[in-house]
Amino acid sequence: MDISELCTARFLLTFIHIVGYGLITLNTNVACADAPNDLPNQFRSAGCGTLKNGSENFLPDEIFVNGIKRTYQLYVPKTYNPKRSYPLVFRWHGHGGDGLSGGLGIESFAGNEAIVVGADGLNKSWKVNEESADLLFFDRMLESIEMKYCVDRNRVFSYGFSVGGAFSNLLACERGDVLRASAAIASGLAGRNCKGKVARWFLHDLDDNVVPVARGKAARDQAITTNGCSASAVDAGNGCKRYQGCKKSPVVWCESKGYGHNIRGDFAPEQVWKFFQQFR
Numbered sequence: 001m002d003i004s005e006l007c008t009a010r011f012l013l014t015f016i017h018i019v020g021y022g023l024i025t026l027n028t029n030v031a032c033a034d035a036p037n038d039l040p041n042q043f044r045s046a047g048c049g050t051l052k053n054g055s056e057n058f059l060p061d062e063i064f065v066n067g068i069k070r071t072y073q074l075y076v077p078k079t080y081n082p083k084r085s086y087p088l089v090f091r092w093h094g095h096g097g098d099g100l101s102g103g104l105g106i107e108s109f110a111g112n113e114a115i116v117v118g119a120d121g122l123n124k125s126w127k128v129n130e131e132s133a134d135l136l137f138f139d140r141m142l143e144s145i146e147m148k149y150c151v152d153r154n155r156v157f158s159y160g161f162s163v164g165g166a167f168s169n170l171l172a173c174e175r176g177d178v179l180r181a182s183a184a185i186a187s188g189l190a191g192r193n194c195k196g197k198v199a200r201w202f203l204h205d206l207d208d209n210v211v212p213v214a215r216g217k218a219a220r221d222q223a224i225t226t227n228g229c230s231a232s233a234v235d236a237g238n239g240c241k242r243y244q245g246c247k248k249s250p251v252v253w254c255e256s257k258g259y260g261h262n263i264r265g266d267f268a269p270e271q272v273w274k275f276f277q278q279f280r
Contacts (some may be wrong), residue, residue, distance in 0.1 A: 043154040045146035054080030073099035073118035085152040092160030103263035109273040126167040128190040159183040161263045172198040183272040188215035197249035201275045210261035
């Protein structure tokens, strides 16, 4: 059992030390507010220790990027503790959606364990080239949230569907020195000169007639090469396989049939959160 489990359960640890003629008992109450302070300072954002409140719902926020007002929806757990560093998950909707669109509900499985951002695309979409202003939008959101809240800078994650999945792939390449892991559903290849190794999770349906599965495989193959994986893979369950030789930055490919171009809200959010959870 690790410190976080002790913290969640609020166990009372009792250490008994035999000294001379009797027993000396030391009771140490492991507090949730204190345990996460063991995280190295370089991974704790500037907002750690700043008094802020959480909420049960996403709340709107805004920033300016190149003189244009950009908006996003921010979910901070109701039990938010400013002394504890939280993983940060960015959600990227598909074409025609917004930051509150359904299907990417990873917060339902993360619960009180993560801060989640539902970004709003300009004209309800994303630009997925290396000159995209949406890359700067990501940078500005990350900077703003890290200044206000306590973020574990070593656990910044990205998760998207369709064009949002392609944008998540772009981030994994162009912001590979910032992201720890990315997940993309029904996505395509984006980005060329990747920076760093980012753990990658993909889901694509063989019957997708909007984004052909070949485009998803191209993004997967780039990740395999970038992360130094081998061509061999092992069964990871649920129609997924995990490529070998890249344990620290794994690549997982999940394939389905009969769903078409589908966000898979019945499957993906839980599986993506499980994937992200392994990185601590």
